[in-house]
């Protein structure tokens with residue numbers, strides 16, 4: 510494979526990603542760059558490879574082929590403990606389901622990433638409550654997750670992902686289980702918080718209304734990216750910059 514350097518402003522950069530789950534091919538030759546501070550939507554129908562791409566970019570999965578760079582340093586060649594540390598220290602993850610610990614209160618759930626990093630109890634609690642307030646669930650801080658509505662639980666999961674102000678936040682269909690109005694509101698809160706803290710977001714979604722909240726969208730179909738702007742079409746500056754960061 511020809512070596513190509515990532516552009517300076519790409520915080521994440523992937524080239525020639527292939528991945529198969531057993532006999533099922535999920536990604537086939539995906540290359541893309543994610544710019545510092547942008548909110549990038551990865552769209553595509555169910556089974557098109559969105560989750561697999563996010564997992565490869567975040568170091569949860571090592572691609573069968575291809576390379577992933579974070580801050581210009583390889584992720585795909587790191588040992589499993591180093592990838593785990595990278596995820597804990599630099600990345601946040603929001604899943605479709607909130608996956609909160611039922612025995613812990615809302616603020617304890619939210620503070621977990623800080624406590625795991627070694628932040629003191631008082632400081633972790635203070636920061637967790639600040640994030641819960643930003644996400645309009647500050648009043649739930651002392652409750653257990655079972656006493657919350659689904660949209661409140663998802664807001665808590667978002668607060669937990671943001672509490673350590675990750676460099677990159679990965680969100681995999683974060684609003685899929687919510688009613689449409691709830692989902693859009695939760696997503697607005699997420700994107701506003703990410704923008705004000707300069708957090709890069711990679712957001713997988715099949716919902717065009719959700720993708721419309723992003724700065725840029727790339728589409729996956731059958732494990733391939735589509736919609737790259739060819740370089741010689743006389744595209745605008747903005748389009749040309751997008752094309753620099755996206756190739757199939």
Ligand SMILES: Nc1ncnc2c1ncn2[C@@H]1O[C@H](COP(=O)(O)OP(=O)(O)OP(=O)(O)O)[C@@H](O)[C@H]1O
Pocket residue numbers: 530531533534535553554555556557558559560561562715
């Ligand atoms: N753990 C797994 N084992 C076997 N096949 C898998 C596994 N995970 C994903 N796949 C398959 O890989 C392909 C891509 O799946 P992936 O979950 O990445 O797509 P997706 O676009 O996120 O879809 P969805 O919206 O349904 O989650 C699909 O054909 C899927 O069935």
